[in-house]
Amino acid sequence: xxxxxxxxxxxxxxxxxxxxxxxxxxxxxxxxxxxxxxxxxxxxxxxxxxxxxxxxxxxxxxxxxxxxxxxxxxxxxxxxxxxxxxxxxxxxxxxxxxxxxxxxxxxxxxxxxxxxxxxxxxxxxxxxxxxxxxxxxxxxxxxxxxxxxxxxxxxxxxxxxxxxxxxxxxxxxxxxxxxxxxxxxxxxxxxxxxxxxxxxxxxxxxxxxxxxxxxxxxxxxxxxxxxxxxxxxxxxxxxxxxxxxxxxxxxxxxxxxxxxxxxxxxxxxxxxxxxxxxxxxxxxxxxxxx
Amino acid sequence: xxxxxxxxxxxxxxxxxxxxxxxxxxxxxxxxxxxxxxxxxxxxxxxxxxxxxxxxxxxxxxxxxxxxxxxxxxxxxxxxxxxxxxxxxxxxxxxxxxxxxxxxxxxxxxxxxxxxxxxxxxxxxxxxxxxxxxxxxxxxxxxxxxxxxxxxxxxxxxxxxxxxxxxxxxxxxxxxxxxxxxxxxxxxxxxxxxxxxxxxxxxxxxxxxxxxxxxxxxxxxxxxxxxxxxxxxxxxxxxxxxxxxxxxxxxxxxxxxxxxxxxxxxxxxxxxxxxxxxxxxxxxxxxxxxxxxxx
Numbered sequence: 331x332x333x334x335x336x337x338x339x340x341x342x343x344x345x346x347x348x349x350x351x352x353x354x355x356x357x358x359x360x361x362x363x364x365x366x367x368x369x370x371x372x373x374x375x376x377x378x379x380x381x382x383x384x385x386x387x388x389x390x391x392x393x394x395x396x397x398x399x400x401x402x403x404x405x406x407x408x409x410x411x412x413x414x415x416x417x418x419x420x421x422x423x424x425x426x427x428x429x430x431x432x433x434x435x436x437x438x439x440x441x442x443x444x445x446x447x448x449x450x451x452x453x454x455x456x457x458x459x460x461x462x463x464x465x466x467x468x469x470x471x472x473x474x475x476x477x478x479x480x481x482x483x484x485x486x487x488x489x490x491x492x493x494x495x496x497x498x499x500x501x502x503x504x505x506x507x508x509x510x511x512x513x514x515x516x517x518x519x520x521x522x523x524x525x526x527x528x529x530x531x532x533x534x535x536x537x538x539x540x541x542x543x544x545x546x547x548x549x550x551x552x553x554x555x556x557x558x559x560x561x562x563x564x565x566x567x568x569x570x571x572x573x574x575x576x577x578x579x580x581x582x583x584x585x586x587x588x589x590x591x592x593x594x595x596x597x598x599x600x601x602x603x604x605x606x607x608x609x610x611x612x613x614x615x616x617x618x619x620x
Numbered sequence: 621x622x623x624x625x626x627x628x629x630x631x632x633x634x635x636x637x638x639x640x641x642x643x644x645x646x647x648x649x650x651x652x653x654x655x656x657x658x659x660x661x662x663x664x665x666x667x668x669x670x671x672x673x674x675x676x677x678x679x680x681x682x683x684x685x686x687x688x689x690x691x692x693x694x695x696x697x698x699x700x701x702x703x704x705x706x707x708x709x710x711x712x713x714x715x716x717x718x719x720x721x722x723x724x725x726x727x728x729x730x731x732x733x734x735x736x737x738x739x740x741x742x743x744x745x746x747x748x749x750x751x752x753x754x755x756x757x758x759x760x761x762x763x764x765x766x767x768x769x770x771x772x773x774x775x776x777x778x779x780x781x782x783x784x785x786x787x788x789x790x791x792x793x794x795x796x797x798x799x800x801x802x803x804x805x806x807x808x809x810x811x812x813x814x815x816x817x818x819x820x821x822x823x824x825x826x827x828x829x830x831x832x833x834x835x836x837x838x839x840x841x842x843x844x845x846x847x848x849x850x851x852x853x854x855x856x857x858x859x860x861x862x863x864x865x866x867x868x869x870x871x872x873x874x875x876x877x878x879x880x881x882x883x884x885x886x887x888x889x890x891x892x893x894x895x896x897x898x899x900x901x902x903x904x905x906x907x908x909x910x911x912x913x914x915x
Contacts, residue, residue, distance in 0.1 A: 518809045
């Protein structure tokens with residue numbers, strides 16, 4: 331059972347992949363496009379936003395390649411941020427949306443920036459939640475493991491050592507369990523943890539491997555964020571262990587956006603503190619899409 | 621922060637123990653929420669108070685031994701009679717002539733005695749996962765506890781933690797085990813943290829005293845069942861079918877004996893009021909509306 335069901339479920343075909351999208355209609359109201367994030371989860375991670383936002387706006391969600399109702403593509407090129415941006419443009423076209431306020435979580439914030447760079451006329455504003463954009467160095471314990479990402483993992487691997495290409499293939503469920511534990515430092519997060527692990531089980535370590543090899547965009551991330559011309563709101567938790575709070579501060583500074591710091595929140599404030607996040611999104615949309 | 625704050629918070633002096641009570645909402649009828657103390661206090665009803673006080677007047681209190689009430693020690697301070705008298709004193713102090721009683725677990729025994737002794741002050745009973753004797757099947761782990769209640773066990777495990785020595789000396793171990801066992805629903809971590817914290821506001825000594833006091837002056841089976849059958853008031857019984865403190869057969873039979881309405885919550889444990897508050901609240905609201913209309 332969902333609190334709200336989509337009015338339209340459909341798909342586009344683009345660059346060799348079927349991309350599933352949903353429309354929650356609200357005639358005459360501004361469009362809010364909820365972007366996909368890292369393909370380890372799919373669009374249901376917006377489940378605490380959709381029912382509320384759809385009462386006030388027309389809401390569109392879509393699954394990126396690799397999860398949900400989209401194809402499990404194995405070509406790394408299909409997972410670049412520019413490919414996600416191109417999917418978003420085609421979904422906006424298919425749904426008849428001239429422009430939208432774009433909301434992106436984690437990597438979805440990076441996809442939103444690419445969307446705004448490629449098609450600024452389609453983006454009324456961007457809300458970045460826990461943006462995972464390399465504007466500042468990652469947390470030290472994560473930086474270290476990037477060096478050994480493609481090497482064999484030791485028998486006694488633990489913690490962030492599980493963020494490893496081979497480990498994903500051998501122990502995907504255990505990696506997901508660890509990863510979402512890190513995403514959810516707030517107490518009483520058992521339901522979001524169960525949800526995220528279940529969505530992750532709809533894809534595989536092989537798909538994450540393909541995604542990890544996606545090419546970076548030509549434009550430097552700092553320049554891209556600074557060049558985004560639309561209004562920006564950044565929401566970032568102080569206990570985000572995936573993308574440090576400093577990145578949100580930097581994203582807001584570079585984009586001349588506003589920053590909502592959520593004290594004590596982890597990487598998924600949209601699920602653990604949905605009311606505050608929803609009210610902030612609503613205030614932003616009312617301001618930029620009036 | 622609470623979703624609803626009381627209009628009045630006060631104390632009533634009761635035989636050497638101060639009893640703290642709160643009044644929410646206004647109008648008629650009044651629901652008096654009797655807590656199953658001293659393992660918990662009035663906050664166990666935090667999922668009910670904000671909703672019900674929008675519709676009715678709600679009076680809550682902390683039982684002797686926990687919350688903002690006094691901490692009398694000794695078995696003689698925790699008899700059923702003392703707990704019933706506390707509830708009556710709260711009715712008096714809060715200016716409540718008549719109330720619908722709402723109780724959880726063993727507080728239902730006190731509610732039944734109050735209704736039997738003061739029928740003119742009670743206009744209904746909401747029995748949530750009721751713990752009353754001689755009705756339904758007692759849980760085997762409670763029955764077995766009589767054998768080791770007074771023993772000092774080497775390494776008590778599970779339900780063996782329910783003995784005077786462990787409860788007195790390692791209060792937390794018992795409380796954590798007990799609420800862990802009761803919260804059979806997934807995603808109960810917040811309720812668990814709340815329930816353990818409220819329990820630990822009391823002491824193991826007081827809890828052990830109160831457990832022994834509950835069974836003093838036991839009525840006979842026939843007498844007690846006659847009391848239940850003789851209650852001339854509307855009754856609502858709510859029971860989860862996965863309750864491992866009060867077996868669901870208790871709720872079923874209590875409803876039969878009293879001719880009450882019965883709501884069984886599938887998959888719910890002993891703390892359905894905290895884990896499934898909307899269903900519990902709606903059942904209570906419908907019942908109180910009906911009792912109010914019949915006045």
